[in-house]
Amino acid sequence: MxxxxxxxxxxxxxxxxxxxxxxxxxxxxxxxxxxxxxxxxxxxxxxxxxxxxxxxWFFNPVKLVNLIIYVLFIFPVELIKANWDVAKRCFGGCKNVNPGIVKVPVDLESDYGQAMLANSITLTPGTITMDIAEEEGQTYYYIHWIDVTAPSGKEAGDAIKGTLEKGVGRIFK
Amino acid sequence: MALRIVIDLLIAIGLFFALAGTKGIIKMPDAFCRMQASTCISTLGVLCTAIGAVLYAILIMGSIGTAVKIGLIALLILLTNPIGSHSIAKGAYKAGIRPEKEMSVDDYGRDFE
Structure with a gap:
């Protein structure tokens, strides 16, 4: 107990x-x-x-400011870009999709940070986090991606969560 | 007057993304892509409509309490929606649902089967 x-x-x-x-x-x-x-x-x-x-930690002003910057500036920009992209695909006949599930390494360590990044990725249209796995000390996300432009690994990770991960990393280590 | 135009514009943008998501849900080729389209509705569709409604409640109705409640609705949708879509996608995959057309990359199937 x-x-x-x-x-x-x-x-x-x-x-x-x-x-x-x-x-x-x-x-x-x-x-x-x-x-x-x-x-x-x-x-x-x-x-x-x-x-x-x-x-x-929430009453630490530096982290609070980083959280506000993330919620008000970093995340909405990604959200609007992804929304516009998916809306274009929907109105364009839903044919130009190339779905796949990629495996992407993540550098965050704390549970809160990983949960927040996974939820941010799921909230942006076009990507859904399906599972988290840990292999040899490195955390991996399995992400369903509507338009696979890069094979698994670091390149796909940068395309999906480049700015998001930096933003979350400033709040939670 | 200009205020009403801004509010109506925000709600119209929200409705546009809701329409796009609905078309995606009907037309997309497989279950996972349909879920991706539905995320459009619950993010920008809800958010733009909620921002418009908050502005309407503060500036035209003059009721802060209503505005705060609308903001809380948007916040709770944003917090709970990804958990739902994550578990639905994982459950659908584990239940054996696969797209008709082969996926170009499928690491999840490679690692767990």
Whole structure:
């Protein structure tokens, strides 16, 4: 049984309470008190599942700024490019596709970073992460790609996730 | 007036990508490509519509609470959608669904069969 860690509970509580305030959007003292009680109960149960590593990285300003840059600038650019590409293929008769599953090496180490990169890749249309495998210390993603232009390996990796991986790497190591 | 044009334009862009994704879902050759097309709907289709709706809620309805709730809807769709598409794609592959036309590269099949 894993020991309950106090910082994990605190940070889970902050996230839950922020969601409560955003959803109710009323600042009466009764609403806030009810929200605090519910959030604390949830945090006591779920804190140890929600936070695995250091709890307060989010309050590190450098990482926070990097996260905001990633969410507001790096990721939307890739998203719009990929969306436009797939929309063109859809309206162009859906014939000029060349699907395949490629295997791509990834340099991130932490669980959060890998999950965030995999979800970013899946969110960009045209690529879906299908599985993660680890071989000899190196992590690999299996990615279904709608238009294979390079065989597996580093070249395909740069085409799929070049800028995304750099952006995520600045947030999580 | 100019504000209404911007809002309507954003919603129209969202609808355009939703239309593209729908056409892809109907017309694409195999299950995996259909899923790729459907991602169009849940990213830019939802996002542009949500941004338009947020602007409408703040500037025309004058209700911040509604705007925040719309923003939360967009955030939760963005957080949960990739998990769903990832597991559907993996499940479809493991269940033995393959494209009619042979895939040009298939490392997943090579490594796990």
């Amino acid at each position: 894993q020991k309950m860690r106090f910082p994990a509970v605190i940070s889970t509580f902050i996230v839950c309470f922020a969601f409560w305030v955003l959803l109710t959007w009323s600042f009466e003292i009764q609403e806030l008190a009810a929200g605090a009680v519910v959030s604390l109960a949830v945090a006591l149960f779920a804190g140890r599942f929600f936070v695995h590593t250091k709890s307060f």
